[in-house]
Amino acid sequence: MAVTFRDKNLEPSYEQRAVLQHRTDSLTILMLLGLLLLTILTVWLFKHRRFRFVHETGLSMIYGLIVGAIIRYTSDAKHLPSVQAVLDDNRTFTSLDPPDYITVYLNRSNTSGAPHDKVIYALKGALGSLEEPPLERTVTFSPELFFNVMLPVIIFEAGYSMKRKHFFKNLGAILMYALIGTTISALVIGGIMFGLTRLMTGISITLNECFVFGAYLSATDPVTVLALFNDLHVDVDLYALVFGESVLNDAVAIVLSESVETYGELSADAFDLEAFFSAIGKFAGVFAGAFAIGTFMGVITAILTKFTKVRDFPLLETALFFLMSYSTFQAAEAADLTGIVAVLFCGITQAHYTYNNLSLESKHRTKQLFELMNFLSENFVFLYIGVSIFTFEPHIWHAGFIFASFLAVIVARFCNVYPLSFLLNLGRSNKIKANFQHMMMFSGLRGAIAFALAIRDTDTEGRQLMASATMTLVLATVILCGGFTTPMLQWLQIRVGVEENETELQQIGGDSMRN
């Protein structure tokens, strides 16, 4: 394996490759845009014909699946053949693909005594006998894009468009489900998975990975069910419970999975009390920090819009609002906290305080802007999930493992909803009725967040098993539970068509999807 420095004059074909890569990227984006357009037109057709069986997120995912399958089974993606490389110390290394990263040790000519400097290089592409970059790679879900752009939008909009009155009325129950329920769920899933995988052969997964998996799968999806609830004007208390739980438990699941990973890095094999407490400390610290940043930025925006006359210029006001909200995400990330959690609290604060200071035009603008961004992000995410299920490479499908995951998720949801509802009902005057509990049990879909968490890290065999199982779960729950939400509501005799006369906030925001 020889290393040469790239010299532009010697390698004109690299420029051609860059052009080819650019064109493939454009084609990929174009294909995804086309699918998104198709989804929009189909959604319109369904709405027009009042056909409510398939929701837009399910639809996006199905279109994505079809295209992913086509790419997978038609493209003659030329995988790089086996590569043998000879290292400096004469060890040889054989690999199916060229490695993704190589480390280059630099000999500093003028500082011979100094330690070597190491420089990391990342694989860009191949030259020579290899042709176009395989489409399978370019269309695979990028967790970075999801976590830095799409998810903040979705979560912010969830906070900003919240029906606040009912949310705060049910805050105790929501916090109970989100904090304690999610932790229970993660522990139950982790425990069941660890137990069941011991019974299977040919699977290597650690206890820590099982609990990480539990945390991933405890994030229920706020998108699909709530969109249906919104369309159907379901009972406001049920809406608040499902909404509050599914939004907050994303945040909890993300922080929880990070804490479990921290514990795994710190602890030895046996139970390590110190690592356990530092994981709990991390959980509390990240949550509190993100809450503080989110609320702080929201309050600053509220003060700026209240005490300056920027409302005379709605464009500037909207821009200010938008930038402050996105800054919240970046500030939390820069402080090593979780941006998503900060953005959620920022959205709630903006809705609670800033919104009332805005000019009427900015109220419309901000609602509409975030509504549109949210709509595009949601559909893009589910489309991408659909495509990735086929084009994602490090899959390990294992029927037993997937079956165990389904079982664990159902049991864990059961252990979350029913015992906690029982406890809550002891103290509530407005009891959580049995049919509400069944509906909460049913609406525990797994969606974009579980998916993105699962594919972010697929280095070990256990992680790859987890990613494949998560994909299957997401696919099954979004399509099945999403599709059967309306019949289920009827069957459980839950009120729909509730017209609430709430604040101005909902009246502006909620009408645009309806006629």
Place this chain on the structure above:
Amino acid sequence: MAVTFRDKNLEPSYEQRAVLQHRTDSLTILMLLGLLLLTILTVWLFKHRRFRFVHETGLSMIYGLIVGAIIRYTSDAKHLPSVQAVLDDNRTFTSLDPPDYITVYLNRSNTSGAPHDKVIYALKGALGSLEEPPLERTVTFSPELFFNVMLPVIIFEAGYSMKRKHFFKNLGAILMYALIGTTISALVIGGIMFGLTRLMTGISITLNECFVFGAYLSATDPVTVLALFNDLHVDVDLYALVFGESVLNDAVAIVLSESVETYGELSADAFDLEAFFSAIGKFAGVFAGAFAIGTFMGVITAILTKFTKVRDFPLLETALFFLMSYSTFQAAEAADLTGIVAVLFCGITQAHYTYNNLSLESKHRTKQLFELMNFLSENFVFLYIGVSIFTFEPHIWHAGFIFASFLAVIVARFCNVYPLSFLLNLGRSNKIKANFQHMMMFSGLRGAIAFALAIRDTDTEGRQLMASATMTLVLATVILCGGFTTPMLQWLQIRVGVEENETELQQIGGDSMRN
């Protein structure tokens, strides 16, 4: 120089680096967002106090400059010391930095007879004795982001918010200035620069590079002057002329520079007729192709919005509109044409046909959405220009070259405006008055497009000279010409405060920046 395969277990510090890099990225974005917020608040203050001397783009750039200077002169950016590498054939290679790309030749163990496969690796970062990635690199303008995200938005909005009546009334003159005038300008600048650089010592720049430079510097900036014209309600004919020319000539300059580069690649040193015609053919083909795609996509959107009842759901309609418009850009790029040009024509078509089919709510939504995106993009771009002037690395400052550029730009603008106006006035009943001509001469600012074109490629010494000179020109013209636009209009006795009663289009769009 030894190459090792990256093994995650062996290199945990790489993960730490990725975290560090992520934090630096977040901090960079946060800093830019903070600057953008500062700009917005200052703009508001200026508008509030009716202070019109500095426009927001100039302001963004000045803030950017200050921060760029601070980064430049305070950061102890540890440049990598000189590196010596020993290649396989025992040649040694000494370089100040590790190379940006390395080519790795793979010995295929099982196909010994086959040619080597080459794989390209790109520099990701350094490990070991090197600390944080220098902030100077992270904050430097990325032409990719500009060309793929910001510029399409700015140009689309220009087309979509156009005052169509006066644009089409003056179409002949606009096309004359944009097509013939820009070509004249590029040739004059190229000629002058080639002549003057022969008189200077220590400069190496080729004839082809001079004409590329001419094409770059012929793109006048539509942002700053038009924003001022819009605020001041300047005479509609003058507005249409300056607007039409500055928007279209961006497209012409981009295609022209590509054509000159094509010519440079094809031709030998002497004049090559075949290469010349293929460059002209490329110019015509790219322009016609982009026009066709842009108009086609606009018409498709118009048909979709007219013949489906998607207008019952404004959110879907707006999403459709947005996606079709962005698809236009990607379609043109995928077809190897110029996305910017396609987007401009798409914007004009959307305004002309689709706009009238939209529901009232979508009219508002699309106007406001693109207005906001445009506002943010513009300010972000000028901020970035300001920062990059100090943090951009391959600068070659050469006073003579810069002076020559100023001279060439002024002469070229003169040769564009006055002779063509004279020719046009021969055939026009509504003559282009002398004060209009002077104002057109004055309003030939160089802005974001000249800047982005110039820094896209800085491989040779000539290119680096060009980049530094372009930056100086952009800085000087945006601040000086931008700042003196209002006094100049008064001095030339050009009507301001013209209230036009045009179509619904402007009434919705134009009011939001005013009280």
